[in-house]
Amino acid sequence: MIIKEEILHSVGASIRHYKSSEIIFSEGDPPKYYYQIIRGEAKLNNYTDDGKEIIQSLLEDGQSIGESLLFMDRPYPINAIATTICKILRLPKTIFFDLLKLYPEICLDMNRLLSQRLYFKLIMAQNLSSQNPTAKLIVLMDYLKSFQKEQSPYSFMIPLTRQQMASLTGLCVETAIRTIKVMEKNRIVKIKDRKILY
DNA sequence: TCATTAAAGTTAT
DNA sequence: ATAACTTTAATGA
Numbered sequence: 464m465i466i467k468e469e470i471l472h473s474v475g476a477s478i479r480h481y482k483s484s485e486i487i488f489s490e491g492d493p494p495k496y497y498y499q500i501i502r503g504e505a506k507l508n509n510y511t512d513d514g515k516e517i518i519q520s521l522l523e524d525g526q527s528i529g530e531s532l533l534f535m536d537r538p539y540p541i542n543a544i545a546t547t548i549c550k551i552l553r554l555p556k557t558i559f560f561d562l563l564k565l566y567p568e569i570c571l572d573m574n575r576l577l578s579q580r581l582y583f584k585l586i587m588a589q590n591l592s593s594q595n596p597t598a599k600l601i602v603l604m605d606y607l608k609s610f611q612k613e614q615s616p617y618s619f620m621i622p623l624t625r626q627q628m629a630s631l632t633g634l635c636v637e638t639a640i641r642t643i644k645v646m647e648k649n650r651i652v653k654i655k656d657r658k659i660l661y
Numbered sequence: 662t663c664a665t666t667a668a669a670g671t672t673a674t
Numbered sequence: 675a676t677a678a679c680t681t682t683a684a685t686g687a
Contacts, residue, residue, distance in 0.1 A: 483674090595662090595663095596662095596663080634663085634664090635663075635664055635665075637663090637664080637665080637666095638662095638663055638664070641663090657671090657672090
């Protein structure tokens with residue numbers, strides 16, 4: 464959790480509830496608020512001209528949404544969509560900046576967070592250009608697994624659907640599925656009732 | 662080689 | 675029940 468809930472409440476953040484698949488903001492909207500998920504999951508995405516979804520990032524409890532866009536004066540280049548029922552705190556941008564000035568600690572945490580986001584983007588950028596599907600999926604899984612201590616083989620259950628993995632790596636689902644099958648054959652992953660262990 | 666299309670089976674809501 | 679996800683197979687770039 465990047466900013467404590469009590470602090471957000473104390474400066475007048477409002478609680479908003481979203482249904483699954485409800486839009487939080489759309490591409491082209493001007494960023495006006497800081498959003499923080501209290502409960503639920505959301506995603507940042509784009510659609511290619513032929514309608515294929517590209518997931519930019521997946522967000523869960525405690526995480527902020529699209530915060531990097533608040534620091535400049537440009538419309539959102541992405542959509543934010545709730546993927547489950549969500550309870551989200553929303554704080555007007557101006558008050559958000561007051562908070563940053565008031566609490567150096569929050570400011571520092573925000574920089575850390577932006578750094579993490581950039582890191583993920585850089586990792587995924589190498590991925591999207593060229594490379595074979597196996598390499599793409601491994602880069603994604605390595606990144607996800609890096610957050611847990613246990614690093615032994617097959618100790619990490621990928622918390623994503625094949626659909627999501629495909630949308631994050633720019634593959635089509637079928638290719639993702641076939642590639643994962645090959646990876647199972649090559650002992651890179653194990654599959655236990657459809658869950659991928661890496 | 663991978664994407665696309667279609668069709669069918671499976672799981673989650 | 676209905677939608678979302680998974681899987682397989684055929685076809686085309």
